[in-house]
Amino acid sequence: MKQLFTATLLCALVTVFAQKPAVQNQIKRLEQDIEALKFAPNEYRLLKAELQDEYLKLAEKNKLVVRQDLLIQQNMEVSDELLSISMDSVLIRKYVKTSDSFKDSVRIIFSFDNSKLVESETTYELRSGEWVMIKKFESFYDEDGHDIGWANYFIDSFGEFVGGSKYVFELEDGKVVSSENLRWDSSIQDWYLYSKNLSGYEGDNLVYQESWNWNWDLSECVPNYRYSFTYDSEGNRITQTTDDWSFDEEDWSPDAQYEFQYQDGRQWTSILSWWDDATEQYQLDSRMNTSYNSNGDVLAEYFYSYNEGEWVYTSNVVHWYTYDAANRVLEEVQEQSFDDGVTTRNVYKLEAAYTETGGKLLDAFYTWQNDEWTLQYKYIYTLNEEDESLGFEVYYTDWSTGLIVGSFKFLMTYGEDTQTTTYYAWDAENSVYYKNYSWEAHFVDDVVEYEDYYVFTNDVPSLDARKTYFRSPLFEQIEEIPTISVIAGTSSQLDLDTYFEVNKGRSVVYSVESLKSLVNPSVDGSLVTLTSGADAEGTDSVKVSIAVPGLAIEEAYIKVEVLKVLSAKEFGIEVYPNPTANFVSVSHQDFTSEANYQLFSLGGHLITYGKVAKVISLQGVQKGTYILRLEENGKSASYRIITQ
Secondary structure, eight states, X not given: OHHHHHHHHTOOOOOSTTHHHHHXXXXXXXXXXXXXXXXXXXXXXXXXXHHHHHHHHHHHHTTOOOHHHHHHHHHSSBOHHHHHSOTTOEEEEEEEEGGGTTOOSEEEEEEEETTTTEEEEEEEEEETTEEEEEEEEEEEEOTTOBEEEEEEEEEOXXXXXXXXXXXXXXXXXTEEEEEEEEEEETXXXXXXXXXXXXXXXXXXXXXXXXXXXXXXXXXXXXXXXXXXXXXXXXXXXXXXXXXEEETTTTEEEEEEXXXXXXXXXXXXXXXXXXXXXXXXXXXXXXXXXXXXOTTSOEEEEEEEEEETTEEEXXXXXXXXXXXXXXXXXXXXXXXXXXXXXXXXXXXXXXXXXXXXXXXXXXXXXXXXXXXXXXXXXXXXXXXXXXXXXXXXXXXXEOTTTOXXXXXXXXXXXXXXXXXXXXXXXXXXXXXXXXXXXXXXXXXXXXXXXXXXXXXXXXXXEEEEEEEEEEEEOSEEEOSOOOOEEEETTOEEEEEGGGTEEEOTTOOOEEEEEESSSSEEEEEEXXXXXXXXXXXXXXXXXXXXXXXXXXXXXXXXXXXXXXXXXXXXXXXXXXXXXXXXXXXXXXEBTTBOTTOEEEEEETTSOEEEEEEOSSOEEXXXXXXXXXXXXXXXXXXXXXXXXXXX
């Protein structure tokens, strides 16, 4: 991947007239590299940050307004880590080498601080028998789980734990309105603001964007430049002005302005003007007219310069397309014509390939050099039957040799409860990819339990290390709730803290709801009271909602039996003796000695149970009033007994 990064930076501009498309395609390549790193291992995080920095610098240098799209793309995705572990939970990932007989050598601990919405990934290494923190990566989230920044820390060459880089974003209505880049000052052991970008919106329209950078002379972050935009009633951008910061005036100073015109909803003219301090007006400089084909793709761009009060043609760019049956572009060739109207040259070529259902299989970019097409990059994608990505491989031209070489490849395969991601390296001598290493993730109930790390030698894998995961959730149910019996016309109580546990001293709010209205539930703190009417009888279900700040609401259910008590001889049932001391006998034609019985307290708690046999033993039952429930062959009856 570092080769890919180097190749990206070496992407050259082909001619003065072709600078704009070359820059645009360099930006496109950076976007693809950043996207590729989403699938790369954790050690590529900082490379991804470097690519993002390069992307933003290129955009600033060329006055291209692309920054906002990148920030929105990077930060409007809900964190996968938050989906795989509960907020306020702790995930410990141990990395162990087989040479250590799978004893701990590196340990990575994920934790989430719900009060600050910060997720930490801390790496410890076992050194001389002690765990030493060697690096830390923090991710910041808003209340909706959107990624709004990150920071990394590491041990420097002096053995000090210091900050590396930090980015913080602010969202309003789903849009990035502020992005800050902070750097570490070892003298104060804290972050300082190195650069920032501010954005403002009216509805969905971006109306301004400011860039601030660190000034070493002033030792502070100061304004650099500002974009301002206006729109027509259709939402089309009609002006874009660039202002530079004037330290003398301590205000924004006009620099350049673009004006855009549209036909049929498409931009067909853009005019660039530069600010003239002498006249205090914008002076016309250049113009581009654009035409489109019937598919809506750019057909030609015509360039003019403004000279002595009139527009003078300078060049044009023509785009040639090859489409498939679904009107997807398979090839686009850009050809440059110059002001003599005769001289032409190829500029670049794009190639693509798709499955029948539209999944992309190929994405390639070439530039015209030495009278031939030279590959700048090529992505070959591997898809499954549903056109979902299983991996890709990347190629580019090595400038020193002129040969096409590979830079990065990975491929995912799946088993019943496994996912294996294999990473490849490039064999320059044989010009092929070979298997380098792989991670085999093992799942239990769709959650990763552990990952095995394999190293390949001549395509033969050997187990080298293992990552194991230990999750400690904030909230969990520690005991099953039993069926609660309530005597008609009375109430029963239970304490939910007996059945649920909340760690870290966090608060929990319970709420209850009867699904059949046989009981009227209420809750005071964790104490639930279930009250039934005098004529109620049957089975009810009470839904318990458990709310912990920062977590999704959990639900549990309490099964409730509402029992109607019969008198001693009601319906011919006879229980004797009653009151009793040690036993009772039951006499009824519907209940035999094989009938099941349950003895409940008036609070609904089960005291004892068994078969009636000849007598029901009450040995050891404390004095009081109880409910005896009989069941046999689908029939049941309950009645009150008193023990003395």
